[in-house]
Amino acid sequence: MKILIVDDFSTMRRIIKNLLRDLGFNNTEEADDGNTGLPKLQSGNFDFLVTDWNMPGMTGIDLLRAVRADDKLKSLPVLMVTAEAKKEQIVMAAQEGVNGYIVKPFTAQTLKEKIDKIFERIEG
Amino acid sequence: MDGTPINRDLLLEKAQALVASLESAETSDEQLESNIDEINNLRDNSLFQELGKMTREIHDSIMTFRMDNRIADLAEVDIPDAKDRLEYVIEMTEKAANTAMAVIEDSSPLAEKLGGEASQLKSQWDKFRKRELSHDELRSMGHDVETFFDESEQMTSTLLAGFTEIMMAQGFQDLTGQIIRQVITLVHEIESNLVELVKIQSENIAKDESRPEEKKEETKLEGPQVPGKESSGDVMKGQDDVDDLLASLGF
Numbered sequence: 001m002k003i004l005i006v007d008d009f010s011t012m013r014r015i016i017k018n019l020l021r022d023l024g025f026n027n028t029e030e031a032d033d034g035n036t037g038l039p040k041l042q043s044g045n046f047d048f049l050v051t052d053w054n055m056p057g058m059t060g061i062d063l064l065r066a067v068r069a070d071d072k073l074k075s076l077p078v079l080m081v082t083a084e085a086k087k088e089q090i091v092m093a094a095q096e097g098v099n100g101y102i103v104k105p106f107t108a109q110t111l112k113e114k115i116d117k118i119f120e121r122i123e124g
Numbered sequence: 125m126d127g128t129p130i131n132r133d134l135l136l137e138k139a140q141a142l143v144a145s146l147e148s149a150e151t152s153d154e155q156l157e158s159n160i161d162e163i164n165n166l167r168d169n170s171l172f173q174e175l176g177k178m179t180r181e182i183h184d185s186i187m188t189f190r191m192d193n194r195i196a197d198l199a200e201v202d203i204p205d206a207k208d209r210l211e212y213v214i215e216m217t218e219k220a221a222n223t224a225m226a227v228i229e230d231s232s233p234l235a236e237k238l239g240g241e242a243s244q245l246k247s248q249w250d251k252f253r254k255r256e257l258s259h260d261e262l263r264s265m266g267h268d269v270e271t272f273f274d275e276s277e278q279m280t281s282t283l284l285a286g287f288t289e290i291m292m293a294q295g296f297q298d299l300t301g302q303i304i305r306q307v308i309t310l311v312h313e314i315e316s317n318l319v320e321l322v323k324i325q326s327e328n329i330a331k332d333e334s335r336p337e338e339k340k341e342e343t344k345l346e347g348p349q350v351p352g353k354e355s356s357g358d359v360m361k362g363q364d365d366v367d368d369l370l371a372s373l374g375f
Contacts, residue, residue, distance in 0.1 A: 009298035018291055054302065054345040083299055083348040087358035090366055094373045103366050104348065105295050108288050110363050 002027045002045060006037040006063065007052040007081070012104075016050055016081065019111050034058025038066050041073055048118075053082035053089070061096060068097045077118050081106065131166065138163045185324045198314055205353070206307045212350045213300040220296040227286040234279045241272050302347040 003025055007013045013030045020028055029044065031037035033055040041049065049067065053060035060080055067073045079100040080093055090101055099121070100114040142159040145151040248265045251257050257265065349359055360366045 007298070009301055011294050011297040015291055015295055019288075022288065054347060059345075083302060084345055085349050085360040085366070086346060087360065087369060089345075090360065090369055091373065094370060094375065100375075101366055101370060103360060103363055104299060105292075106363060108292060 001025050001047050002029070003048040003050060004029050004031060004037060004040055004044070004046045005050045006031045006033065006055070006060065008032050008055040009052075012052065012081075016111070019108050020050075022108070023112055023115065032057075034060065034063030034066065037063055041067065041076070042070065046076065048115075049076055049078045050081055051078065053080060053084045053093075061093060064093065064096050064098055077122060079114060079118060081111075131170075135163070135166055138166060182324075195317060198310075198317065202310055203314075206310050208353065209303050209307060209350050213303050216296045216300050220293040223293040224290045227290050231283055231286045234282060238276055238279055241268075241275065245269060245272055299348040303350070306347060 003020060005013050005016050005020075005028055007016070007030075010030075010032075013032075017028050017030065025048075029040060029046075031040055034051075035057040037049075037051065038058070040046070049063075051060040051063055058066075060082065064078055064080070067076055067078060077099045078097070079102065080098050081102045081104060083104045084090075085103045093101055099118045102110055102114055138159065142156070142163065145155050145159050245265070245268060248257070248261075248268065252262065252265065360369065
């Protein structure tokens with residue numbers, strides 16, 4: 001399982017990376033916004049994307065749209081981990097095809113639950 | 125600045141009247157003075173007009189500046205709001221520091237205890253290797269080893285949970301970073317407004333100078349929710365709210 005973590009704050013990328021490692025996912029890569037993340041996704045055989053929303057350059061919602069618009073990537077599961085907590089934003093993310101949505105600050109337990117749920121859904 | 129042009133026709137008329145008065149032997153001194161005064165008045169009037177025009181322009185500029193809602197918002201809303209947000213940054217950093225310190229304070233004794241028990245077992249083990257243990261002591265060591273295994277398992281998982289807690293507490297860096305960026309943007313805006321104010325004072329600036337356009341976004345990103353801060357639109361209180369909303373959308 002290869003996972004891409006996209007967030008403009010390196011501390012947050014590190015936190016997510018460590019949490020994923022605790023959950024048994026050791027194969028992770030990082031990018032600091034959509035502009036650097038998208039090429040990685042396109043060339044890297046990733047199985048899962050964890051992305052922030054508010055990032056300079058290309059935002060998470062635009063990255064999600066780009067993923068869904070890309071024939072090779074469109075079925076990639078995407079989990080959004082963001083401080084954006086407005087209803088219209090969550091609805092927008094859902095409409096754009098996000099698979100899970102976590103608001104910061106979050107707990108290790110929440111991340112585990114959402115990831116489990118996403119994979120249950122995909123396998124089921 | 126160009127002065128208001130003097131009315132030349134009027135000046136010529138007054139000047140000719142003055143010449144006529146001078147040429148006529150019958151003109152009284154009063155008449156001559158009155159002719160000269162009229163010419164003087166003409167000059168004073170245009171000066172007053174010019175002064176009046178300048179005053180009006182400055183007044184208009186200041187009024188435009190004052191009427192600009194954004195300026196009022198900055199002073200009444202944004203700056204107090206930024207102060208609250210910065211207070212929240214202090215609160216979050218303090219909380220993160222305290223969380224980390226608390227876990228460390230709770231964990232250190234556990235690590236010490238484990239180490240202590242391990243060295244005690246080691247000395248018993250050494251005795252055993254040298255065949256210095258009695259049957260009873262051997263049985264007691266077996267019991268201690270079992271207890272040690274249980275305890276190390278338990279304490280290790282407590283320590284690991286502590287590590288995760290310390291790690292999660294570092295999330296403050298992202299959230300406070302986002303808030304501080306918002307405040308930096310605000311400071312830039314105040315700066316450019318101050319520059320504009322200075323311009324108005326030093327020169328009579330053209331009023332139609334274009335203002336920097338606000339960045340357009342489909343939905344303005346608000347970043348972390350700050351307690352006690354009203355946000356535009358519906359805001360989720362936490363992960364449970366988000367989950368409920370997504371569930372209602374069929375997730």
